Amino acid sequence: MTRLGEIGHKLYTGDISFDFVGKRKLFYIISAALLVISLAAIPIRGLTLGIEFVGGADFQVSMPVASQTVDEVREAVEGSGVPELDDIEVTTIGDNTVRVQTRTLDAETEVPAVRAAIGEIAGVPGDQVTYSLIGASWGQQITQQAVIALFVFLALVSLMIGVYFRNWKMSLTALTALIHDLILTVGIYALSGFTVTPATLIGMLTILGYSLYDTVVVFDKVRENVRDIKSSNTKTYSEAANLAVNQVLVRSINTTVIGVLPVAALLFAGAFILGVGPLKDLSLALFVGMVSGAYSSIFIATPLLAQLKEREPEMKKLAARVAARRSKQEKAAAPADGSKSASKPAGVRADATSEPESTAEPTNAELAERGEGSADEAAESSSSPSIPISVGSASTPPARVTRPLSDAAAKRPQPQHKPRSQRRKS
Structure with missing residues (x-):
């Protein structure tokens, strides 16, 4: 598999992904700057109209x-x-x-x-x-007919996309991408000084088809990815739309490059070899329109569609479910707090460096003073079976650790070690 084929496969499976939808603000800023420059160039530099328009x-x-x-x-x-x-x-x-x-x-x-x-x-x-x-009247007639054809084309495109995708938001974003491409093309003509002729109008009407083709290809993949998204909680609408863009990215690039190369050759021949003529006017419109059409379908149309869809109540609920599911997964994957301390045996201090409590036996005098008998008797009485609480390894005898008494236990009567003669017979 070639390098480009490997990249395309990883993009399709989601192993690698470019966040087109998440970075839509950056692309909006770039497009807005290009549109402002194009719109400003029209009144400042003006369009060089051919003899067909000015007479x-x-x-x-x-x-x-x-x-x-x-x-x-x-x-x-x-x-x-x-x-x-x-x-x-x-x-x-x-x-x-x-x-x-x-x-x-x-x-x-x-x-x-x-x-x-x-x-x-x-x-x-x-x-x-x-x-x-x-006469200039002939050029006015051509301009009027071209404007009528443009509006008829946009109306039919809106109707077609609305019927095919059954989503008016897709029609709106597709038209936005088309207008974006038209403004950029006109701005390039104003900046470059190329003559606007009837061939230019033909080229502009042609690029609408190219731009629409790229947008429909991306939207068709978006529709496939979001078909059952309302009943799932694995990804949001924006994530599914972004995956669709990545899946058709290599296809869009290949289609655009294959289409632009011959048009670029026509543009070079018309601008630098022939110098003037319909070939130059037509090829510039096609070149700019095809490049801007591929750009708008990926960086403008799809992010704008995802932004509009995310405002719907159902998509907001979906985003909340996805966020809750991922939060639950993160909590399950993270170790529980205090798991290490909970695994320690009862009676062991949390601070291992603290001094162990004294386990020395009381002297005979102390026992006699408290009326508990001698130390020998206490030792004899303590020979009964007991389960000491100890810590240590299995190979070494564990050290005896006295369990600290709580306040409630300290108030209860404690067992006394009495001599056998003073013990109550059962």
Whole structure:
């Protein structure tokens, strides 16, 4: 088994686990910072809208395309004498067509000058250069249709997730992840200065599918892990959801990497080789959307879902049962307090270093004074069988230890060692 396969197996079985749900506040802070930067970049830097949205002039001419064709055509248009042509866009279509897009030009004076400059580079008369005027109203129609398509898509997604999972909270968190991905993508376009074209809108609508795919995969595993969680007391909803994320983590990474690699190649070719064109606009939206979609499904959607579910009364009761069960297990595993002292035999002092009580026998004078007879008689009377309380090993004779009397026992009459002549006959 490969190293990645071993890690995936341990993640699936729970041998190793990353606490995505427990550290959700950290991920919320990171996402909030990214969203603030993206939202601030839109009004500060602004979006670079393509000619389809702001309107302009479009010129096309048939000519052989070489490595220097784009630069040559650009220099020719800029040198035509028409002012404010610094933001022109020159692209190639296939290997025999060049396309030039500029701002809206005056049809009487500026359009003929640009056509003549392009025709001179292409080796054709200026009237053979195709010219078309693109109005801003066409771009507004595209934007309106794209917004309508976005809202219809979000509504259908909400309905689909709600019916499939039968949980409106999953629909809410999935939509939150989608909006998160859209804002990040738009912010990246504002920061990078890439042109927003109809291809960009297509890419943004496409990334919604990728983001939704990752989220549904994770949610499906979450649903499987929490199917019978209300009747158990082994784990909370957050722990089951976190386990689901770990179980699909390797799959999400592999899917994202496999999908991002070709898109990254398209982005590199469009941005650094071709320079401009629909390929660059489409690939950037796909690249940012796929990466942010994988991120949001793991770090945003699932932790947010667990947070919403933990507020339910049933999930609170479940968390209390799990905590009580674990507390009971910890108490059972820990040693009971005072178990060592309880195992000591009765009559043995807890302090082993204390001095043992004196066991010396009283003298004859003391016994006579108390009327108890002589020491010899006491020794004779003490020869009756008795069970001394002793401590020590089995190999050495145990030392006799006198058991201390309690206050109640001291008040009771104590047995007296009397001579045989004074003992009461039974």
